[in-house]
Amino acid sequence: MTTSPADIAVIGAGPAGLAAAAAARGRGARVALLDSAGRPGGQYWRHRDGHNPIPASLRQDILAGHAVWHVEVEADGFVLHTTAGEVRARTVIVATGAYDRQLPFPGWTLPGVFTAGGAQAMLKGHGVPVGDRVVVAGTGPFLLPVAAALRHRVTGVFEAGSPLGFARHPLAVARNPGKLVEGARYLRALHGHRIPFHTRTAVVAAHGDDRVHAVTVARLDRNRRPVSEREIECDAVAVGYGFTPQLELPLQLGCDTRLDADGSLVATADEWQRASVPGVYLAGEVCGVGGAQLSVVEGAIAGAHAAGARPRRSLLRKRAALRAFAAAMHDTYRVGAGRPADDTIVCRCEEVTVREVRESVVDLGATDPRGVKLLARPGMGLCQGRVCGYATACLVAEACGRPVTAADLRGLAARPIAAPVTLGNLAEGVEDA
Amino acid sequence: MDVLVIGAGMVGAACAYHCAAAGLRVTVLDRGGVATGTTSGGEGNILVSDKEPGPELDLALLSVRRWRILGERIGADRLELEHKGGVVVARSAPALAGLADLTGRQRACGVDAVDVTAGDLPALEPNLTRDVTGGAHYPQDMQVQPMLAAAALLRAARDLGATVHTGTEVRGFLFGRDGAVTGVRAGSGDRAAGWVVNAAGTWGGEVADLAGAPLPVLPRKGFVLVTEPLPRVIRHKVYTADYVAGVASDDAGLETSVVVEGTRAGTVLIGASRERVGFDRRMSLPVIRELAAQAIGLFPFLADVTLLRTYLGFRPYCPDHLPVIGPDPRVPGLVHACGHEGAGIGLSAATGHLIAQTLTGATPDLDLAPFRPERFAA
Amino acid sequence: MTTFSFDGEEVTAEPGQSVGAALLAAGYRSWRTTRHGGAPRGLFCGIGVCFDCLVVVNGRPGLRACLTEVRDGDVVSSQEGAGRDHLAC
Known part of the structure; x- marks a missing residue:
C-alpha cells in the first residue's frame, strides 16, 4: 500500500499524538495518524466500544492497526514500514508514549502479578478487573488512579516513596494547582473505599504456585532497605515503578538521547519539540515522562511547528510549568535499583536470574549491559529487553560499582525491528522491489 | 617473555588462552569490553565445508581439531560448542555438479564430506524444502556462541595468570633502539611487553598503522537475522552451494547467500550478507528482505516465523581473503592475528595455538608462510 | 455476546474484548508455560509490550492474548514453550 506521502505522519494516537495531529491539521497540513491499536486513544484515553474520545475532525486521518516496525530515512522524507503496509511522510512526529517500568522481585513472574x-x-x-483483592504497589502518582478505578477490590496501596517529597518543590506545585486537586481527589476516593494507603512501603515478594495468593510487603528505611515485613493475602498485584519511554523509533532514526531525572532514557527535543534528526519531532513521554497534560501541550507545539506555524506562547509557558512539576515528581518518587536476591528472575522471557547477570560481570568480565546481554541473554527474548532493560542496566552498573549511564540504557533499547513481523511478510517486499 | 594481546575478542581470547597455557605471561587490552567488537557481530561458524582446498582449509582443519580440545578442556557447555555438522544444499544440476567437484577435492585434503542425494536430505533436515537437487553433509562443521566462547577463554586465561584490561585503548607503540617493539602506550599508561599481538579484528589495520607496519584489513558488512525462539527445528548449519562462491567473491556490491541454523537458545540465525561499504552501521531493509526470502526458500516453515531482531557485524578481510598470522619482519616484536574475514570465530582456535607455538619457539603445526604479514607489500 | 473455546471449554466474551481479557474474566490466570522452566504465565503488561500472554488462536501460536480480539467461534488453546512442537526435529 503506497500512496502519496503525507505532510506529517504522527506515530501514536495517545494524548501527545492526537494533540499533534489536531494542531497540524488545524494549520492545513495533510496528516496521517498511525496507531498500533485497533482503537486510538493510547494507554491514557482508553475507551470501550461506543465511547470515542477522538475529535470528529481527525477520524479520517487515523490509520488504526498500523504498528510501525521500522522507519527508513530517505532524501525527501520517511518511509514507515507498518504491519498494515508502508506509509510515507515528509515529517514525522514520534508520540509513542511509555509503558510501566518494573523492578524485579521474587515471584513477580507469577500469574496474577x-x-x-x-x-x-x-x-x-475491557471492563475486567484483574482480581477481587488487589495489591497496588510501586511508586508514582499513577498508582492512585489505578487503585481508585478498582475501588473496593483494592486491598491496599503500597507506595515505595513518599508524596511528602513534593514539599521540597513548593514552586513547581504552586504553578500546577490542578495537579494537587487531582491528587487530593484520588486520595479522597481511596479513603471513601476504605483503601489503606501506605508510603515508604514496597512489595518485596509474591507468593503462590500457579497464581499469586499473597505478597510480602516491607517498610523501607531511609536507604530503601526493607526493615519490617508482613504478608498480605491477595489474588492480584498491580505494580509499576514509573514509566519507560518507547524509544525504538527515535533510536532507529538516530535521534540523540539522554538520561532523564527519573533514570529513563529519553530522546532529546529542542524548544519546538524537534529531535536532533531533521524532519523528526518528539512529543509526550518519548522526550521525558510527565503525564498526559504535558503530552498534550508538547503534541500541540510539535504539531503546530511541524505544520510551519509558530506555536502559541501560552503553550510554551504551560509546558514549562508542567515540566517543573514533572521534575518535582521525579525527585519525589525516586526509583532505586532494589536489591533482588540472586535467584530472582530478571528477564521474564529468557528466564535469566540476578545471579547470571552478576556472574557475567564478575566471572566473565562484562563491563556494560550490552555485554551482559550477549553473554547471559537478559533482553534477548521476545520482548527484546522492553521489560527488563532498566533493571538489567541497574544491576550491571551496580555490579560494576558505578551509576547507570545513558549508554547503558541505549545498549538495551536499540531495536531495529520495533514490532513483530513475520519473515514471510518481510520476504514479500522482495518482489515489490 | 611477556605477551601483550590487543583485542579481547574471539581471536585475542584464543591467543591469550593458548599463550597462557604455554606458560607465557599474558596481558590483554581492549578499548571496549569483552567480545563486544568484531566478535559480537558474528554467528559462531566453525566451518570446513565452505573452504576451497588451500591454506585457509588447512587452517580450518587444524582449528576444528583445536576446538575439540578446547571443548574438552573448558567444557563444551560453557562455550555452547556444538558438533552439529553442516549440510550444503544444491538446488540446480549445475550447482550440484559444482558441489560434487568441491567435495571430491575437499576429501583429498582430509575433509569429511559426504555426498547426499535429494532423497536422503530429509533424513538429515526434516524441515528442509523438498525442492532440492542434492547436497553434501560435513560432520566436522561446528558452532559456538562467540561471545560466550571468548569470555570463557579469557576467564580460563585469567585462571592461568593472564590479566585482562577492558576499556583500555592502545594509542601507540613503544620501540627500542633497534626498532623492535617494547610495549604499547595505552589509555592507562605505558605497558612493556616482549611481544605485542595484534588481534584487533576489523580494526587490525589501524593497530598495524600505529606500529608503522601497514596491513590492508578492511571491513565487510554482514547482517544476521534472529527469529523468535523455537524448538529444535534445524539440526545442522544449512546453506546453499552458492555460499561458497560468495565467500570467495571479490564483487564489491551486495551479495546474499543464506546460511540458516538453530541455536541452543532456540532462535534461528539467518546470515549472511556481504557488502563492502565501510563502517556503515545503518540497517538495510532490502538486505534483510533478501535474506528472509532465501531462508524461506530453504525452510518454507520460516514464512510464518517472527523476526525478533537483526544485527550486523564488520568482517575483517584482506585482499586475498586470507588472515594475517605470525611475526611481522618489518617490526620485530609485533605479531599479527587478524584479518580472518567471516571465519574468525572458527579459525581462532588454530590461530591462538599457532601464535603460542611461534612465541614459545616451537615449530608451528602449520606453515605460516601463506599468512605472512609482509605479503601485501607492493 | 461472543463465544469461543479455550482448551475445549466454552468461554463467553463481550464484543471487542481481547482473548486475554475474556480469559481473565472467565477466571483463568495462565495459559502458557515457559520454554526453560515450564513455569505458568498469563497476562502481565496487558498492552502488548511483554509477550508473556502468548496463546494459540485457531492453530496460530505466539499471539499476544492482550492484543488479539476475540471473534465468535475462535478455537483458543494454551501454549507450551514456543508453541511449535510440531516442527521439532
Whole structure:
C-alpha cells in the first residue's frame, strides 16, 4: 500500500499524538495518524466500544492497526514500514508514549502479578478487573488512579516513596494547582473505599504456585532497605515503578538521547519539540515522562511547528510549568535499583536470574549491559529487553560499582525491528522491489 | 617473555588462552569490553565445508581439531560448542555438479564430506524444502556462541595468570633502539611487553598503522537475522552451494547467500550478507528482505516465523581473503592475528595455538608462510 | 455476546474484548508455560509490550492474548514453550 506521502505522519494516537495531529491539521497540513491499536486513544484515553474520545475532525486521518516496525530515512522524507503496509511522510512526529517500568522481585513472574498499566488496561479497556483483592504497589502518582478505578477490590496501596517529597518543590506545585486537586481527589476516593494507603512501603515478594495468593510487603528505611515485613493475602498485584519511554523509533532514526531525572532514557527535543534528526519531532513521554497534560501541550507545539506555524506562547509557558512539576515528581518518587536476591528472575522471557547477570560481570568480565546481554541473554527474548532493560542496566552498573549511564540504557533499547513481523511478510517486499 | 594481546575478542581470547597455557605471561587490552567488537557481530561458524582446498582449509582443519580440545578442556557447555555438522544444499544440476567437484577435492585434503542425494536430505533436515537437487553433509562443521566462547577463554586465561584490561585503548607503540617493539602506550599508561599481538579484528589495520607496519584489513558488512525462539527445528548449519562462491567473491556490491541454523537458545540465525561499504552501521531493509526470502526458500516453515531482531557485524578481510598470522619482519616484536574475514570465530582456535607455538619457539603445526604479514607489500 | 473455546471449554466474551481479557474474566490466570522452566504465565503488561500472554488462536501460536480480539467461534488453546512442537526435529 503506497500512496502519496503525507505532510506529517504522527506515530501514536495517545494524548501527545492526537494533540499533534489536531494542531497540524488545524494549520492545513495533510496528516496521517498511525496507531498500533485497533482503537486510538493510547494507554491514557482508553475507551470501550461506543465511547470515542477522538475529535470528529481527525477520524479520517487515523490509520488504526498500523504498528510501525521500522522507519527508513530517505532524501525527501520517511518511509514507515507498518504491519498494515508502508506509509510515507515528509515529517514525522514520534508520540509513542511509555509503558510501566518494573523492578524485579521474587515471584513477580507469577500469574496474577500485573503491571499497574496492565491492570488499568484490563479494567478501562475491557471492563475486567484483574482480581477481587488487589495489591497496588510501586511508586508514582499513577498508582492512585489505578487503585481508585478498582475501588473496593483494592486491598491496599503500597507506595515505595513518599508524596511528602513534593514539599521540597513548593514552586513547581504552586504553578500546577490542578495537579494537587487531582491528587487530593484520588486520595479522597481511596479513603471513601476504605483503601489503606501506605508510603515508604514496597512489595518485596509474591507468593503462590500457579497464581499469586499473597505478597510480602516491607517498610523501607531511609536507604530503601526493607526493615519490617508482613504478608498480605491477595489474588492480584498491580505494580509499576514509573514509566519507560518507547524509544525504538527515535533510536532507529538516530535521534540523540539522554538520561532523564527519573533514570529513563529519553530522546532529546529542542524548544519546538524537534529531535536532533531533521524532519523528526518528539512529543509526550518519548522526550521525558510527565503525564498526559504535558503530552498534550508538547503534541500541540510539535504539531503546530511541524505544520510551519509558530506555536502559541501560552503553550510554551504551560509546558514549562508542567515540566517543573514533572521534575518535582521525579525527585519525589525516586526509583532505586532494589536489591533482588540472586535467584530472582530478571528477564521474564529468557528466564535469566540476578545471579547470571552478576556472574557475567564478575566471572566473565562484562563491563556494560550490552555485554551482559550477549553473554547471559537478559533482553534477548521476545520482548527484546522492553521489560527488563532498566533493571538489567541497574544491576550491571551496580555490579560494576558505578551509576547507570545513558549508554547503558541505549545498549538495551536499540531495536531495529520495533514490532513483530513475520519473515514471510518481510520476504514479500522482495518482489515489490 | 611477556605477551601483550590487543583485542579481547574471539581471536585475542584464543591467543591469550593458548599463550597462557604455554606458560607465557599474558596481558590483554581492549578499548571496549569483552567480545563486544568484531566478535559480537558474528554467528559462531566453525566451518570446513565452505573452504576451497588451500591454506585457509588447512587452517580450518587444524582449528576444528583445536576446538575439540578446547571443548574438552573448558567444557563444551560453557562455550555452547556444538558438533552439529553442516549440510550444503544444491538446488540446480549445475550447482550440484559444482558441489560434487568441491567435495571430491575437499576429501583429498582430509575433509569429511559426504555426498547426499535429494532423497536422503530429509533424513538429515526434516524441515528442509523438498525442492532440492542434492547436497553434501560435513560432520566436522561446528558452532559456538562467540561471545560466550571468548569470555570463557579469557576467564580460563585469567585462571592461568593472564590479566585482562577492558576499556583500555592502545594509542601507540613503544620501540627500542633497534626498532623492535617494547610495549604499547595505552589509555592507562605505558605497558612493556616482549611481544605485542595484534588481534584487533576489523580494526587490525589501524593497530598495524600505529606500529608503522601497514596491513590492508578492511571491513565487510554482514547482517544476521534472529527469529523468535523455537524448538529444535534445524539440526545442522544449512546453506546453499552458492555460499561458497560468495565467500570467495571479490564483487564489491551486495551479495546474499543464506546460511540458516538453530541455536541452543532456540532462535534461528539467518546470515549472511556481504557488502563492502565501510563502517556503515545503518540497517538495510532490502538486505534483510533478501535474506528472509532465501531462508524461506530453504525452510518454507520460516514464512510464518517472527523476526525478533537483526544485527550486523564488520568482517575483517584482506585482499586475498586470507588472515594475517605470525611475526611481522618489518617490526620485530609485533605479531599479527587478524584479518580472518567471516571465519574468525572458527579459525581462532588454530590461530591462538599457532601464535603460542611461534612465541614459545616451537615449530608451528602449520606453515605460516601463506599468512605472512609482509605479503601485501607492493 | 461472543463465544469461543479455550482448551475445549466454552468461554463467553463481550464484543471487542481481547482473548486475554475474556480469559481473565472467565477466571483463568495462565495459559502458557515457559520454554526453560515450564513455569505458568498469563497476562502481565496487558498492552502488548511483554509477550508473556502468548496463546494459540485457531492453530496460530505466539499471539499476544492482550492484543488479539476475540471473534465468535475462535478455537483458543494454551501454549507450551514456543508453541511449535510440531516442527521439532
